[in-house]
Amino acid sequence: MQHLPENVNTLEKMMLSRAAAAQRPINGTLELLPLCNMNCDMCYIRLGRAEMEERGRLHTADEWISLGRQMQQAGVLFLLLTGGEPLLFPDFRKLYSELRQMGMILTINTNGTLLDEEWADFFGKQKPRRINITLYGADDKAYESLCHYPGGFEKTLRAIRLLKERGVDVKINGSVTRENLKDMDAVYRIGRNMDVPVHMDTYMLPGIHEIGKPFDQQSRLSPEEAAVAEMKMLKEEADPEIYPQLVRARIAQTEREDAVYPEKIYCMAGNCSFAIGWQGEMRPCVTLSEPSVPVFERGFEAAWKEISEKAKAFSVNEKCTRCRMRPICKTCAASAKLETGEYNGLPEYLCRYSKEYLKLLCKENEKLWNKGL
Secondary structure (H helix, E strand, O other), X not given: OOOXXXXXXXXXXXXXXXXXXXXXXXXXXEEOOOOOOOOOOOOOOOOOHHHHXXXXXXXXXXXXXXXXXHHHHHOOOEEEEEOOOHHHOOOHHHHHHHHHHOOOEEEEEEOOOOOOHHHHHHHHHOOOOEEEEEOOOOOHHHHHHHOOOXXXXXXXXXXHHHHHHOOOOEEEEEEOEOOOHXXXXXXXXXXXXXXXXXXXXXXXXXXXXXXXXXHHHOOEOOHHHHHHHHHHHHHHHOOOOOHHHHHHHHHHHOOOOOOOOOOOOOOOEOOOEEEEOOOOEEEOOOOOOOOOEEHHHHOHHHHHHHHHHHHOOOOOOHHHHOOOOHHHOOOOHHHHHHHHOOOOOOXXXXXXXXXXHHHHHHHHHHHHHHOOO
């Protein structure tokens, strides 16, 4: 599922809405490479170099720059540069600088461990919109067990400090797993201490090596654990003054017994957003592997028209369109595909998650009433 670019304001939301209504591309993700210096258990992208070379070659910075000019002409404004680990991409600085000169508003997803003073100086002089740095736990133990990368914790914190010293906007992202669930409170505390916003993803797609395994054999949380973590995330990230209203609003969203929800894609994927993988395949979003169109061969405009049209064919399960849990459920065609193997599959994981989340919301609401809030 393709979400809004980072930190969008009202004007930008209006631009995105208008672009979606007109089926024009404005927001994209470029997966520059599948290589990463870490090897996280839950990753669904990373390949080793030998695996990558069996599947194809990396496109050069010049090829991406040429494609960038086509994107610029088509009206693309927001780009997320990611991987793998994007700082491993050859000639990253050249590509980044050229895209920035085209007027692209750039965000970068990185694990931060490669970001030294030289990189920080570079971004300090050519500031992106934001750099999202993933923090996988609150100490090095999490990096050793979850990412198989000893020393990663201190390197990540150092990267955040270096960027902040140079006035670069930084955000901490986190993915909550069985291994680092206990660190969730500590990660939020680190963010507060460093004066950096934090967002934790509590629902994770099954890792590339874990698809089809029973839930209790996967590195991600069980559906019920994910619901507990989602409640904690809501409380940590919401403004305390409006937290009670948010809890009640989510409950109210589930009380429309006669509601019917769209079966087609209604996020930005294929409407005004796209993703381009390292092999040059354009897709509606980063999660979907198909439909795909070879954008370097077809050209950006032709590839977008084909992807945008094909994305209209996706439908979620009919039961999802009439389920009162839909507003608090994370089901979409992409998540259904990875959870069940079918775009219109009924994902047991998300059904269990949503039911548990609603129970927790109701319990929290009762506590808030008892406190007079």
